Amino acid sequence: METKVNESGFRGLDKSLRIQKITDTAAELFHRKGYRSTTLDDVSKELGITKAALYHYVSSKEKLLSRIYIQALENIFRNTDKIAGKELPPDVRLRLIIQNHIKGIIIQSISMFSVFFTEENQLPEKEFRKIRREKKKYTRIVEEIIEEGISQGLFRKSDPKLQAFALIGMCNWVYKWYKPGPDSYTPEQIADYFVSLLERGYLKGDMEGMQDMPELLRGGKERAGSKKEDYQRLRAKCTELSKIIDEMEEKG
Amino acid sequence: METKVNESGFRGLDKSLRIQKITDTAAELFHRKGYRSTTLDDVSKELGITKAALYHYVSSKEKLLSRIYIQALENIFRNTDKIAGKELPPDVRLRLIIQNHIKGIIIQSISMFSVFFTEENQLPEKEFRKIRREKKKYTRIVEEIIEEGISQGLFRKSDPKLQAFALIGMCNWVYKWYKPGPDSYTPEQIADYFVSLLERGYLKGDMEGMQDMPELLRGGKERAGSKKEDYQRLRAKCTELSKIIDEMEEKG
DNA sequence: AGATAGTTTTAATGACTGTTTAGTTATTAA
DNA sequence: TTAATAACTAAACAGTCATTAAAACTATCT
Structure with missing residues (x-):
């Protein structure tokens, strides 16, 4: 035979x-x-x-874990560098990165990325550090695109690092809730939706309130002046509200 | 002595x-x-x-883990139900939920929530299921607020579940990158920033593009209208808010 | 058939670790 | 003081599990 x-x-x-x-x-x-x-x-x-x-x-259980990390890394980075290097406007690049990220997680395999996100501390010191470095590198890439977007006047002023964390967190968390299936979302749907949410937010309307993000920005202290006081005011009121509610709860 | x-x-x-x-x-x-x-x-x-x-x-190592889960659960839910039940517009409630969520994670203790998010599968079957149920419940609360926001015309049309996942993921991920320290962000800063990003997105300008989210919506097909929905709405909302605040001040 | 390399198994080894037992010391109540 | 209870310790138990050693099986080539 x-x-x-x-x-x-x-x-x-x-x-x-x-x-x-x-x-x-x-x-x-x-x-x-x-x-x-x-x-x-x-x-x-x-x-x-x-x-x-x-x-x-x-050769060992640990080596098995390493292998998973290496693969996950390759799969996320395979296209990222290319995308980041493209001659495209920042918003387009960011969109592509997000799509690539989510598709990577879902299509490649949720399991692999689940491990990738949670078992770092099981790696030997050396590899651990390498992975951490690579993850930071990725964040940095996203951050840089955001910075460009801001400096080109395409994105609102903001804290690029915080924004990168927000974006990456939103995308990574997919591994926690995504269950493949026929009636499930496609990676493209999720990516499109996330991009849409991130680009324009969930609030409707709002026409003229086109200022930048609040002033907790990198540089820091520039107090919210007395700008056109619409969203800023709303936001301030919400914070007040929060306090008031807290107080009331305490009283009963 | x-x-x-x-x-x-x-x-x-x-x-x-x-x-x-x-x-x-x-x-x-x-x-x-x-x-x-x-x-x-x-x-x-x-x-x-x-x-x-x-x-x-x-009495056992497992019991120790349980204890952590119970505490984490209590700490996130302590205020959530109250907030969700308040007589406030959806956007304000959502904002409060986010603030509470992030403050909870950071102030209570990153470690606790790190465990809470990653060690579920180490729990005995029964507790595991309970935790899963509670986590779903939380998602559901957020989802419902979003649904309300949409049906009141405050939020763009969208898929509430996906939006809830996005929001929660963004917030939860904080435990991965947040390092406490004097020059670090405050929980309030992060919360404010996230809210701001989620509400209005990172794109600047874009004036007339005021459609709803893409049509991968739950129920599905109702194309995004192109209404004019101007800032009357914004003003109205601020007025609403003011009233609410006034009422609350009077009460306490 | 015999040889060689590649593959798989059976059966240990040895380290680790959650839990228990039996006993010791400190604190409290009477 | 004395009895009782709480707080703790040392040592062993029992089970788990990564890893290794050595033997056996399979396929391919000559």
């Missing part, structure tokens, strides 16, 4: 494919149960082989 | 305070190293007592 193909789903696969399958399976289990709580027995059982057999493909 | 107070930072504390200290310390370590990777030796060493001594206060 010739080479059995697709026998048990693992044997009879190219070696590189087998390694990929191991990585994916591990990611899936790490995602469901956590890295530390997942035993190599779990992984091997899921694959239909013995624990010891794993060691033919991966 | 009377009761020694503040001897070693643990002994000579009210019992309830000692338990609280244990919980906090555990949360801190779980946050840094992960629940599973943190041994009870770690926790007890950090507290300056023996592993076995822990068992005087907590």
Whole structure:
């Protein structure tokens, strides 16, 4: 008999494919149960082989985790650098980055990014630092695009770092709630929606209130002068409101 | 001699305070190293007592985790229900919810919420389900406010669930990047900034583009009208707000 | 068939760690 | 003072699990 193909789903696969399958399976289990709580027995059982057999493909559990991190990193960065370097207006670039980010998470695999976002501290010191560096780099890219947008007068004045965190957080959190399925959102829908929300906000109307963001900006202290006092005032009132409510609660 | 107070930072504390200290310390370590990777030796060493001594206060490691979840839940929900139930316009309620959410995470303790967001799968089945239910409930509250905002014509048409996820993700992610410190943002700053970004988006100008969100909406197809919806609405809203505030002042 | 390399298994090893037991010391109440 | 209870410790128990060693199986090539 010739080479059995697709026998048990693992044997009879190219070696590189087998390694990929191991990585994916591990990611899936790490995602469901956590890295530390997942035993190599779990992984091997899921694959239909013995624990010891794993060691033919991966030299240690830690190495398995590393592999997941490397892949996740590659998948997010694959297009990011290109997009960021394109000769496009900042808003377009930002939009592309967001789309790429969300598609990356959902299409590549939620499990992989779930691990990527939560198991950092299980990595050996050296890798840990590398990952942290790369994540910061990514934030920095987003931040720079935002800065450009502001300096070109395309975006409202704001704190670019905070805005980058907001944007990235919104996108990353997808891994927490997204459940694939036929009636589920497509990555494109989510990305479009997020872009739309981020670009123009959820408030309707508002015509002339076109000032910049509040003045808690980077540089800091420039008190809210007595500008056209519309949104600013509203905002101030809300803060007041918040205080008043707190006081009332305390009283009963 | 009377009761020694503040001897070693643990002994000579009210019992309830000692338990609280244990919980906090555990949360801190779980946050840094992960629940599973943190041994009870770690926790007890950090507290300056023996592993076995822990068992005087907590019946198991799992129970320790539960305690953290319960506290986190209480701290987020303490005000949420009240806010959601208030007789205030949706945008104000949403703003308050966001402020409360972010303040909760940062002030209460990042560690606690870090654990809250990442160690669910370490809980016993029953508690796991309970937590999931509560988290969904929270999302639902936000969603409902958004729905109201839309039906009152205050918010653009959109998919409330997706918007709730976006908002919550943005806020939750704070636990990943926030580092307390003197030159750090205050919770209020972050909350204000996020609200501002969410309400009006980062794009500047754009005058006439006042349509609703794209039509990937829940119910689906009603194309975004192009109404003129001017700043009468804004003014009206401010008036509303003023009234409410006045009423509240009168009452207390 | 025999050899070689690649693959998988069985069976240990050894470290780690949640939990328990039995006992010690400190504090409180009577 | 004495009895009782609370707070703690040291040591062992029992189970888990990553990792290794050595043997066996499979396929391919000659």
